[in-house]
Structures are given as structure tokens and as C-alpha cells.
Amino acid sequence: MIDKLEMFIALANEQHFGRAAEACGVTQPTLSAAIRQLEDQLGVQLVRRGSRYQGLTPEGVRALEWAHRIAGDARIMRAEMRMAKEGLSGKLRLAVVPTALAMVATLTRPLMERHPNLSVVIHSRNSGAVRSMVEGLEADAGITYLDGDPLGRLMTVPLYRERYLMVVSDGSPLAGRASVTWAEVAERPLCLLTEDMQNRRIINQHMAEAGARPAPRLASDSVLALIAHVRAGGWETVLPQSTAALFGSGSGLAAIPVEADSAGHRIGLIAEPREPHSPVLRALIDAAVNTASELDR
Structure with missing residues (x-):
């Protein structure tokens, strides 16, 4: 079930069967079959089909919310078990607005020094894409503007003000x-x-x-x-x-x-509010809280 939910999430993110299959590392027929099996298990149609992907049905939109929750919890469980055995390890995926890329090392360097088995992948995206990647589980966390674009239910950790x-x-x-x-x-x-x-x-x-x-x-x-x-x-x-x-x-x-810019604009960390957080995300949030005052000097 978890694998099928992951494929369903990938399809909703990519909005294309071929790209979703590539993102999941499977063939397109395998992904299509998994989506149909998931529909059979749930007893509803999730995806509008034609000659190509045509979006989610109303039932599919609701199921996607559950898929994010269930798949996210499964990832956290796997990470917790891996941490118990190996210590903090794995991959941290960060989506960052271009204007904040210069400060990312302030967070990632001490984190990676403290945890040598941790690797980091940084994606440069605009603020809307950063939010979408976090909500779509394509990134573990984002660094973006906290003012302006609505962030909905995402949790935030203020880091500094952009001047x-x-x-x-x-x-x-x-x-x-x-x-x-x-x-x-x-x-x-x-x-x-x-x-x-x-x-x-x-x-x-x-x-x-x-x-x-x-x-x-x-x-x-x-x-x-x-x-x-x-x-x-x-x-x-x-x-x-x-x-x-x-x-x-x-x-x-x-x-x-530039004069008249003393207030600045808040930049911060965003993440899904799900509890418990994965070990990697917990470590990142702790690092963000600890370095926020230094960044805001």
C-alpha cells in the first residue's frame, strides 16, 4: 500500500504518468497498474483519465491528503528505525529561494559536521515552488519568505530579515x-x-x-x-x-x-507540521533555532 501511495503522490506532483514513473524509478505501465490497484482497494476513482493525465477526481484530492499523511509517517518510521541502528543518516532535501542560498551553509555545515552520515541536496526554487515541494513531500523543508505568499498550515522558524x-x-x-x-x-x-x-x-x-x-x-x-x-x-x-x-x-x-529598508523581510524555515518530525528534520529545526540569532545580526 505504501509504495502505491508514493506513486500516487508522485503522479499528483508531476501531473504526467511518464514523469511520475521516472521519479519513482519504475516503468509507466507499472505506475499505471499501481494506481488502478489503489483505486480498487479504496473503491473509488482517483485519477481522471483520457489520452493523458487530466487531474484528480474529488475523491482523489481527498485521498491525496491521506496519502501525504500516511506516506510521511511511514518515511519517519523508517528514518527512526535507521537512526536507532546507525545514528542520524540519510538525505536532507532542502528547497531554497535563490536570495537565501548564500546563507544555507550556516545551517548545513554544522549539521553535516555533527552527523557525518548525513547528505544534503539543495534545490533552488521560487517561493511558490518551495512551498509546493514541501507540501508535496518532494522536500523535507524549505527556506523562503515568511511574509507575503500564504503558507497555510506549514510550520515556520524565523531565521533572519532580508535587507x-x-x-x-x-x-x-x-x-x-x-x-x-x-x-x-x-x-x-x-x-x-x-x-x-x-x-x-x-x-x-x-x-x-x-x-x-x-x-x-x-x-x-x-x-x-x-x-x-x-x-x-x-x-x-x-x-x-x-x-x-x-x-x-x-x-x-x-x-x-538602500535607505528605508531597516525593517527587512523575514526569511525562515518551513516544514510540514506533522508530529513527530523525522530525525533529520528535527536536527535541522534545532540547527535553525540555534543559529537564527546569528543570522539576524
Whole structure:
């Protein structure tokens, strides 16, 4: 039953029989047969079928909630038994918004030093995808914005407040400034993250409040692409303080604080509220609580 529920969850996540089968490491006929067997066991149709996947039935939507709960509990049980035998081990899957990637090592490094049998996989996603991966059991936890997009029933652990710096080349006329305003930022030749990123929506909001509207000629979902263009000259960008710090002195770049951003925007850990948590997730939550004050300096 558990294997069939895992395949059902994968199908709901992927919304495609072939991709779901690949994610589960089985053939498509095997996955299709497992879904039909699950339907027979439950006595209801779970999936609308045609020439391709057409979504879940109302019964399938409800069954998916139970599948997440049951499969999640089964994973936690297996992890608890493995921990009793081997200590903390296994894989921690993290989904992280791009602007928080610079601080992830603050959590993962001490965790992996303390538990040498633990491995970590980090996925860079926008805030909506981070939430979906956690809810869909594709990630054990996420690091994302706690303000703005609704997080529903997910548990949260605040980590720090994101504050912004304008990043320019050393040759920019702004390079020697102590600070800039959002209105001034809007007038510069900007390259920013894409509109689907919450960071970009926050920047747009700040500029709108200053009576300005950004008109970047270049947008990317990669911070590295933005930095490459700034370093090439003729472009400027806005990045969180933790990310801008990666490209510090000697890099040909200058970072200038943006005024009226003292409050910042909360970044934190999100996870399913299920109790008990898996041993790996418990260790991550403990690490997040212990390092939150350090991150928020």
C-alpha cells in the first residue's frame, strides 16, 4: 500500500504518468497498474483519465491528503528505525529561494559536521515552488519568505530579515555613496530577478512606495547571471545583504545600502507540521533555532 501511495503522490506532483514513473524509478505501465490497484482497494476513482493525465477526481484530492499523511509517517518510521541502528543518516532535501542560498551553509555545515552520515541536496526554487515541494513531500523543508505568499498550515522558524544593497561596478558614479534611495535605484540601468520571484515583487513594491517604477531591460532567475552583467559593466542590481557579501571587496563591485529598508523581510524555515518530525528534520529545526540569532545580526 505504501509504495502505491508514493506513486500516487508522485503522479499528483508531476501531473504526467511518464514523469511520475521516472521519479519513482519504475516503468509507466507499472505506475499505471499501481494506481488502478489503489483505486480498487479504496473503491473509488482517483485519477481522471483520457489520452493523458487530466487531474484528480474529488475523491482523489481527498485521498491525496491521506496519502501525504500516511506516506510521511511511514518515511519517519523508517528514518527512526535507521537512526536507532546507525545514528542520524540519510538525505536532507532542502528547497531554497535563490536570495537565501548564500546563507544555507550556516545551517548545513554544522549539521553535516555533527552527523557525518548525513547528505544534503539543495534545490533552488521560487517561493511558490518551495512551498509546493514541501507540501508535496518532494522536500523535507524549505527556506523562503515568511511574509507575503500564504503558507497555510506549514510550520515556520524565523531565521533572519532580508535587507537590500544596490550592487554596482567600481566604475559606477554611485560606487562611493554611503546609501541610495529606492527612487534613485529605479532610475539606474537595472538587471533584476524575474517577476515570478518574490524578491522581485518586494523590490517592485519598495519602488512603487517611493513613487517610482523599475524598468529593467534584463531579468533572470539566476543571481549569478545578474552579477555577471554588473561585472561586465553598464548594469546594476539589487541583492540581499547575505548574497551581496559573496561578491565583496576586490571583486570589482561595490555594494551600497538602500535607505528605508531597516525593517527587512523575514526569511525562515518551513516544514510540514506533522508530529513527530523525522530525525533529520528535527536536527535541522534545532540547527535553525540555534543559529537564527546569528543570522539576524
